[in-house]
Amino acid sequence: MKATNVLEELKRRFPNEPEYHQAVEEVLSTIEEEYNKHPEFDKANLIERLCIPDRIYQFRVTWVDDKGNVRTNMGYRVQHNNAIGPYKGGIRFHASVNLSILKFLAFEQTFKNSLTTLPMGGGKGGSDFSPRGKSNAEVMRFCQAFMLELWRHIGPETDVPAGDIGVGGREVGFMFGMYKKLTREFSGVLTGKGIEFGGSLIRPEATGYGNIYFLLEMLKTKGTDLKGKTCLISGSGNVAQYTAEKVLQMGGKVLTMSDSDGYVYDPEGIDREKLDYIMELKNLYRGRIREYAEHYPGVKYVEGARPWGEKADIALPSATQNEINGDDARQLVANGVMAVSEGANMPSTPEAIRVFQDAKILYAPGKAANAGGVSVSGLEMTQNSIKLSWSQEEVDEKLKSIMKNIHEACVKYGTEPDGYVNYVKGANVAGFMKVAKAMMAQGIV
Ligand code: NDP
Ligand code: 2IT
Secondary structure (H helix, E strand, O other): OOHHHHHHHHHHHOOOOHHHHHHHHHHHHHHHHHHHOOHHHHHOOHHHHHHOOOEEEEEEEEEEOOOOOEEEEEEEEEEEEOOOOOEEEEEEEOOOOOHHHHHHHHHHHHHHHHHOOOOOOEEEEEEOOOOOOOOHHHHHHHHHHHHHHHHHHOEOOOEEEEOEOOEOHHHHHHHHHHHHHHHOOOOOOOOOOOHHHOOOOOHHHHHHHHHHHHHHHHHHOOOOOOOOOEEEEOOOOHHHHHHHHHHHHOOOEEEEEEEOOEEEEOOOOOOHHHHHHHHHHHHHOOOOOHHHHHHOOOOEEEEOOOHHHOOOOEEEOOOOOOOEOHHHHHHHHHOOOOEEEOOOOOOEOHHHHHHHHHOOOEEEOHHHHOOHHHHHHHHHHHHHHHOOOOOHHHHHHHHHHHHHHHHHHHHHHHEOOOOOEOHHHHHHHHHHHHHHHHHHHOOOO
16 A cells, blocks of 8 residues: 555544644655565555554543542553564653544654664553642552553553653652552563662663764764754753753753743853752752743743744754744754754654755654663663663663664665755664564564
8 A cells, every 4th residue: 555545544544633643644754665665565564554553542540639529531551563572652641642642652652662773662651631730649649540540451571661741750650659569560560660669770861861862973974063062952851851961961052941831041051050950940849940030140031932943053852742843943944053853752843844854954853862761761671671780881881872873773774865864764764674574574463
């Protein structure tokens, strides 16, 4: 079946799922050429089997808030593809969560995990529960109620969830506790666990660090690095924080960070001490980024806006999907941005991607650039299996080498005749081929 027909069919069968259609379209449009070289793939209708998740669990989560009100949320787990390993991918708690978003994330995760070189299939889960403004006790009760349904469908060799938006160490801990109680087993069923109970060193840092390792590989192809370069970062959560930390370590300057209410612009740069303030503000007090501008003089706070109108050398979107549209991309390019490396999943709209690629700037899609997080999750699974834990240096070295390998794979499959590296095509083709070959070998299942 032709790729365009597959997309039309998916839109007909699964209407009202725009994010899912968007992610599928991006992959299909870049792998078509490679796919057509393999008539055996088409005979096995590989493309449809790869686009439609293996299965989806959907359930009601009931919990009691601090005032005694009985509340309901929706819970989901999308098990997309396990051709190369157990389903693996994060859990997102955010008011916007729906099936379209989780299907796009699970689909992307399948290719991302394939790129990591580790044996992990793709999955994603979550809930429309918003941890914002909830007490610690409410978050715990919600996590327990969520796991009361989810536990039947996951396991260390079946499906291994982790964090994503709204799910960090606190939530993973609560979910792990409930899973352990229900199964009466201590296993490596979730990653991103606390260091005292099977978590890996560098897992909290891994997505942000990995993004910067990938960016440095891209910059190297232009004979440069991060020293003295200015960076725009969106978000102020897990990925944004450790992206900022690594930018600082590499000699770059961080001008912005944001949350869903607005962004701060610090012309002096967000240095180590100011980043510590943001980490405490966000992780401990669960405050708003606006408070940064109130705390430090000379900082601009722009309510209800994203940072892409500011001038800088590099953009590192680290908040959410579709946070850079065509106009934002044109503005970034007009301001002379030389590289965009995605910490978030699908932060650039298709139009924005076209703008970056037409301008021939370095542009890395999330499934390549943010694969460091799930890579260290994979390393956490390995450490849990062998019942050992590796040192910080050991994990960091492995992360660096994985990001380097992913960059090489993108260059191998994505270099165009004029020498420009299309990292989207490179990542999609490299990720796709491994999963496709595994599926072919395993028959029609
Ligand atoms: P966090 O919940 O720690 O932080 C998310 C940040 O993005 C917060 O600052 C949040 O602001 C902001 N944000 C969330 N939703 C929106 C929205 N709809 N509009 C504007 N801002 C928003 O999540 P992570 O840092 O873990 O995740 C960020 C991105 O990175 C996501 O796209 C995720 O899928 C991706 N990612 C995460 C990985 C991980 O290991 N955690 C791995 C790979 C990718 P506010 O506080 O106001 O909600
Ligand atoms: O999008 C992602 O890669 C993640 N949220 C991390 C998934 C994981 O299993 O560590």
